[in-house]
Amino acid sequence: MKLSPRFFVWLSALALLAAGAQKAPTNRAAMAGLNLTLQGCSLSGDTLNCTVEVANPQSKAVSASLTPASVQALTASGWLYQGQASAGSLRLGPGGKTTLRLSFRGVDNPSGLFAMIQVGEARFLGVMVPGAPRLAAKDGYCFYISGWRSKSYQPLVCHLTIANDTDTDLKLRLNPNQSFVVTELGSRYLGTNVVLGELMYDYDSTVDLTVPARTTTRLGVVFDEAKYGQQAYLLQKVQLIRFQVGGGFLELRDAPVRYCGEEANRMCDSFQPF
Numbered sequence: 001m002k003l004s005p006r007f008f009v010w011l012s013a014l015a016l017l018a019a020g021a022q023k024a025p026t027n028r029a030a031m032a033g034l035n036l037t038l039q040g041c042s043l044s045g046d047t048l049n050c051t052v053e054v055a056n057p058q059s060k061a062v063s064a065s066l067t068p069a070s071v072q073a074l075t076a077s078g079w080l081y082q083g084q085a086s087a088g089s090l091r092l093g094p095g096g097k098t099t100l101r102l103s104f105r106g107v108d109n110p111s112g113l114f115a116m117i118q119v120g121e122a123r124f125l126g127v128m129v130p131g132a133p134r135l136a137a138k139d140g141y142c143f144y145i146s147g148w149r150s151k152s153y154q155p156l157v158c159h160l161t162i163a164n165d166t167d168t169d170l171k172l173r174l175n176p177n178q179s180f181v182v183t184e185l186g187s188r189y190l191g192t193n194v195v196l197g198e199l200m201y202d203y204d205s206t207v208d209l210t211v212p213a214r215t216t217t218r219l220g221v222v223f224d225e226a227k228y229g230q231q232a233y234l235l236q237k238v239q240l241i242r243f244q245v246g247g248g249f250l251e252l253r254d255a256p257v258r259y260c261g262e263e264a265n266r267m268c269d270s271f272q273p274f
Helices: 011-021
Strands: 028-031 034-044 047-055 062-065 072-075 080-082 089-092 097-104 113-119 122-128 137-144 156-164 170-183 188-190 193-196 207-211 215-223 237-245 248-256
Touching: 028 122, 034 113, 034 122, 047 089, 089 097, 097 113, 137 237, 137 248, 156 170, 156 237, 156 248, 170 193, 170 215, 193 207, 207 215
Parallel strands: none
Antiparallel strands: 028 034, 034 047, 047 097, 062 089, 072 080, 072 113, 113 122, 137 156, 156 215, 170 188, 170 207, 170 237, 193 215, 237 248
């Protein structure tokens, strides 16, 4: 069961995400003298299922309780889901083993990356779920825009076109300041703003959006440092466009840089010029 309809974790989730970002992915943990191993997770529709092996390495029996609130899944973009375990308590004799099954319903996580899966006091970090719905960039391009804020505002804008080929609406969180573009000259520029249609969002603001089932959507990011005229010649392509979406990335290699004007050598005056 999910916390509220779509419960976003504030301070606690941010703290867990920060802690997880400092540690390598793990599939082993300990709790009350027991060893727990996350054997794997899978998504079936919007239900996340995980299997955990529990072993008692001690020479005496060990008991442990699992409260419902301690079964949690935290996505890399900060959504927390409350789950259920197949048992509310454990008791294992010396050298004994058992299997726990965890389930989380109503999960929307197209990247398939979870910052943490927790059961009891055991936390598994950086869990990648194979078979999760994936989004891929079908095509894309970059262009310079002029005059949006002022005559001197001439940044590079890049668009990626993505297709949701699944039968489920997918919810995304696009983070501009963790997105970047690498030009054909090897220059690397970080993103500053999200662009959807003709709307540019606030500086560094992440944007939540839904890609409906069986539809195509265009996403854009402004790269403020890559200003028109800074290069010795007009760029013809970029080596890589990478947008951070939730805990994963959308990327496209060798994308063209397009221009406006009758001779196709000028900046554009719209966020959707083509």
